[in-house]
Amino acid sequence: MTTFTDYILVCAGTGCRASQSEQIISSFKSAILQHGLKKKVQVVRTGCFGFCEMGPVIKMVPDNTFYVQVSPSDADEIVREHLIKGRRVERLLYVNPDTKQQVSDSKHIGFYKKQYRIALRNCGFINPENIDEYIARDGYVALGKALTEMTPESVIREIMNSGLRGRGGGGFPTGLKWDITRKAQSGRKYVVCNADEGDPGAFMDRSILEGDPHSILEAMAINGYCTGADRGLIYIRAEYPLAVERLKIAIRQATEYGLLGENIFGTDFSFRIEIRYGAGAFVCGEETALIHSMEGLRGEATIKPPFPSEQGYKGYPTNVNNVETYANIPVILLKGAEWFAGIGTEKSKGTKVFALAGKVNNVGLIEVPMGITLREVIFGIGGGIKDGKKFKSVQTGGPSGGCLTEKHLDLPIDYDNLLASGSMMGSGGMIVMDEDDCMVAVAKFYLDFTVEESCGKCTPCRVGNRRMLEILTRLTEGKGEMEDLQTLKDLGAAIKDTALCGLGQTSPNPVLSTMEHFEDEYLAHVNKTCPSHRCTKLTQYCINPENCKGCTVCARICPVHAIIGERKVPHVINFAECIRCGSCMEKCKFNAIYVI
Amino acid sequence: MNKVKTLDDLRKIRESFRAEIDLREKSSNPEQMPQIKVSMATCGIASGAKEIMNYFIETLNLRKIDALVTQTGCMGYCYAEPTVEITLPGKEPLVFGYLTREKADELINEYIRKGVMVDGIMPVTYDAVEPE
Known part of the structure; x- marks a missing residue:
C-alpha cells in the first residue's frame, strides 16, 4: 500500500487554473522535494x-483543512507549517x-457548498435498480408512517405547512391541490405523475426517474392515500427509454x-401504478392536454375550470403533480413540515433542481435552496463563463420563461421574484x-420551438405566434422595420391575454423579456446589423489583404x-x-479574417 | 421474497441492508472489497459510462482484483462525464471525472491497488438530506 501520509488537493477547475493553480502545484512540488x-x-x-x-483553493488531506486565495509563494509556508509542524x-x-x-x-462545515440535495438525495448514491438500497435510505418509511400513523387530512396538512409548491413550473401549492382532489366527490380517483419533460435543455425529471424511481412511486402512493385514489399513472415520453426501464x-x-398492490402495510389501502407513454409533445406537459393524451385523444388543452382535481382523467378527479414535486414528498413526511419550511424564502420553500447549461464552465444538474442568487449559481457552482467571456x-423557464440580465444577478431565485422580472421558474x-x-x-429560437409545438386549437397561439416568428425572421434577415417592434409588443400582449393554455399564455415571454432588456439589439437589427455577428444574413466575413499571407488554409477549409x-x-x-460559417476565421x- | 406487512418489517429490511453496506464501507479489513459506482444516467451513458463500467469489470477480473462494480444515477457533474465513485475499505468515497480507459487503468493501478490518490478527484459540492 501507499507510503503517502498526506495529500494536497489543488483545485484545477477552470476558474482556479486562470488564477495560477498550475504554478501553485509546481511550487508545492518543489517545496515538498526541498523538505525531503x-x-x-x-x-x-x-x-x-x-x-x-x-x-x-486547496484542501489538505487527511485533516481536511481548506485554504483559500492561495498563491504560489504560500506553498513553502504551508509545507513548513502545516505538514512539518502540524x-x-x-x-x-x-x-x-x-x-x-x-x-x-471543509468536511464538517459545508460553507462553500451552495447546493443542498432533497429531491436528488439518492441520485448518484444508490443503485436505482435495487429496492433494498432505497429502503436503506429510509425508502417507503414515509408511506408506512402515513398509512399506519397518520390520517389523510394530517398528511395533507403537513404538505400544506411545508409550503411546497409545484415544481413543474406553475408553483401552485401542492397541499392545496391534494386537498381539492381529496374533497372532490367521486367513487374513483386518479393520481398522475407528469413526467413529460419538454423544455429544451432540461433533464431534471429524467435524472430523478433514472436515479431514484422509487421515491416517485412512494410519493404517488402517499398521494393516493390522501386523495382516496387507488390508481396511479405515470405519463412519460417514450424518448426516455432508460427512465421507463428503471420505473x-x-x-x-x-x-x-x-x-x-393490495392492502399495503396491512391496511385496507391498495394502490397500483401504470406507465403511459407520450410521443413527446411539449403541450402535453400542460395537465389537461396530458390527460387527453392519456385518454387516447389529441394532446390539446381544454379550458380550466373544471380543474383536473375536480374532473380529470376519464372525468374522474385526478391529482397531477410533476416528478420533482413528488420527489420532495417522502422527505417532508420524515423530516417534518417545519424543517422543510425552514429552507428557502418567505413564499418559496425548499430547494429547486436546475439543469445548468450553456456557456458556463461546470455544466451540471444542481439542486439549490430557494433564495440563492443567480450570481452564486452561475459564478459559484457554474464556475463562471466559458473561455473568460x-x-x-440567463434564460430560465424554457420557452415559457424569459431572459434575465446582469442587473438580475443578485436577485434571490424564487417563484415570485422570477415572475416579477419577466421570467419564470419553469421546470428548471x-x-x-x-x-x-x-x-x-x-428569442427566435424559442418562438420557433413554440410555433412547432403549438397544438393549434386556439387562434392566438396558432396564428399569433406564427406572425411574431415571421417578424423575428425578418429582423434577423435585415428586412425588419421600426414598426415591427411595436407590432411584436402588441401581439405578445394579446397572446398572453387570450391564449387558451399555459403554453400560449407564456409563449411571448422570451420575445417580450429580450425586448425589454436588450432593446438596443432589436434596434440594431432594424438598422440591419447584428452586434454579436450571429445572424448570418447581417454578417459579412472579410479578408484584410495586409495581414493575409496567402497560405491557402482558409481556401481549403471553406466548405463551399x-x-x-x-x-x-x-x-x-x-x-x-x-455561408458565414466562420470556419475560415477560426x-x-x-488574424487576417474579420467579421462585420 | 417476503412481503412487507408492517412498518417494522420495512425497518428490518432497512437495518439488515444497512449492516451489509456498513460492512462493505466502514470496515478497514483489507479483505474487504473496493466498491466502484459508475454514474449511469442517460447522459453518462451517452458519454461512455457503459464502456467504462465494462472496462472496469473486465480489467479487474483479468487482474484478479476483487471489487464490486455497480451502477448509480446522475451525480450531477455533467461537465466531467463519465464519472465514477470509488470507495476503498475504511476510506471516504472519492469521485473521479473525465474517465477514459487510460484513466481507469491509472485508477486501478494507483488508487485501487495502492491507495494513492491521483489527479481528477471531483470535490463533493453539495450536502444532501441524510436518512434517520
Whole structure:
C-alpha cells in the first residue's frame, strides 16, 4: 500500500487554473522535494470546488483543512507549517462573512457548498435498480408512517405547512391541490405523475426517474392515500427509454415487496401504478392536454375550470403533480413540515433542481435552496463563463420563461421574484449566454420551438405566434422595420391575454423579456446589423489583404469553396457563395479574417 | 421474497441492508472489497459510462482484483462525464471525472491497488438530506 501520509488537493477547475493553480502545484512540488517529503506527500489536481470567488483553493488531506486565495509563494509556508509542524496557516483560512469566524474544516462545515440535495438525495448514491438500497435510505418509511400513523387530512396538512409548491413550473401549492382532489366527490380517483419533460435543455425529471424511481412511486402512493385514489399513472415520453426501464423495474420490485398492490402495510389501502407513454409533445406537459393524451385523444388543452382535481382523467378527479414535486414528498413526511419550511424564502420553500447549461464552465444538474442568487449559481457552482467571456444573459423557464440580465444577478431565485422580472421558474432549465449570443436570435429560437409545438386549437397561439416568428425572421434577415417592434409588443400582449393554455399564455415571454432588456439589439437589427455577428444574413466575413499571407488554409477549409486566391497572394471571399460559417476565421493563423 | 406487512418489517429490511453496506464501507479489513459506482444516467451513458463500467469489470477480473462494480444515477457533474465513485475499505468515497480507459487503468493501478490518490478527484459540492 501507499507510503503517502498526506495529500494536497489543488483545485484545477477552470476558474482556479486562470488564477495560477498550475504554478501553485509546481511550487508545492518543489517545496515538498526541498523538505525531503517526496515519499510522504502527494499533490493531486481536482475538479472545481464551486468556490471560485475565493480561488485558488486547496484542501489538505487527511485533516481536511481548506485554504483559500492561495498563491504560489504560500506553498513553502504551508509545507513548513502545516505538514512539518502540524500548525494551520491561519491567514489563509476562510473567514465566514456572516460570523467573521475562521472556518478551517471543509468536511464538517459545508460553507462553500451552495447546493443542498432533497429531491436528488439518492441520485448518484444508490443503485436505482435495487429496492433494498432505497429502503436503506429510509425508502417507503414515509408511506408506512402515513398509512399506519397518520390520517389523510394530517398528511395533507403537513404538505400544506411545508409550503411546497409545484415544481413543474406553475408553483401552485401542492397541499392545496391534494386537498381539492381529496374533497372532490367521486367513487374513483386518479393520481398522475407528469413526467413529460419538454423544455429544451432540461433533464431534471429524467435524472430523478433514472436515479431514484422509487421515491416517485412512494410519493404517488402517499398521494393516493390522501386523495382516496387507488390508481396511479405515470405519463412519460417514450424518448426516455432508460427512465421507463428503471420505473418498470421499480414498480415490479415494489409490488413484490407488497409496497404497491393490495392492502399495503396491512391496511385496507391498495394502490397500483401504470406507465403511459407520450410521443413527446411539449403541450402535453400542460395537465389537461396530458390527460387527453392519456385518454387516447389529441394532446390539446381544454379550458380550466373544471380543474383536473375536480374532473380529470376519464372525468374522474385526478391529482397531477410533476416528478420533482413528488420527489420532495417522502422527505417532508420524515423530516417534518417545519424543517422543510425552514429552507428557502418567505413564499418559496425548499430547494429547486436546475439543469445548468450553456456557456458556463461546470455544466451540471444542481439542486439549490430557494433564495440563492443567480450570481452564486452561475459564478459559484457554474464556475463562471466559458473561455473568460463576458456574461450577457440567463434564460430560465424554457420557452415559457424569459431572459434575465446582469442587473438580475443578485436577485434571490424564487417563484415570485422570477415572475416579477419577466421570467419564470419553469421546470428548471437554466441556460447561460455570453457576449457572443444574439438575443434576437435567441428569442427566435424559442418562438420557433413554440410555433412547432403549438397544438393549434386556439387562434392566438396558432396564428399569433406564427406572425411574431415571421417578424423575428425578418429582423434577423435585415428586412425588419421600426414598426415591427411595436407590432411584436402588441401581439405578445394579446397572446398572453387570450391564449387558451399555459403554453400560449407564456409563449411571448422570451420575445417580450429580450425586448425589454436588450432593446438596443432589436434596434440594431432594424438598422440591419447584428452586434454579436450571429445572424448570418447581417454578417459579412472579410479578408484584410495586409495581414493575409496567402497560405491557402482558409481556401481549403471553406466548405463551399467561397475563398479564392493564389498561393502567397492575399485571398478574397466571394460574398455570394459564403455561408458565414466562420470556419475560415477560426483557422486563420494571421488574424487576417474579420467579421462585420 | 417476503412481503412487507408492517412498518417494522420495512425497518428490518432497512437495518439488515444497512449492516451489509456498513460492512462493505466502514470496515478497514483489507479483505474487504473496493466498491466502484459508475454514474449511469442517460447522459453518462451517452458519454461512455457503459464502456467504462465494462472496462472496469473486465480489467479487474483479468487482474484478479476483487471489487464490486455497480451502477448509480446522475451525480450531477455533467461537465466531467463519465464519472465514477470509488470507495476503498475504511476510506471516504472519492469521485473521479473525465474517465477514459487510460484513466481507469491509472485508477486501478494507483488508487485501487495502492491507495494513492491521483489527479481528477471531483470535490463533493453539495450536502444532501441524510436518512434517520
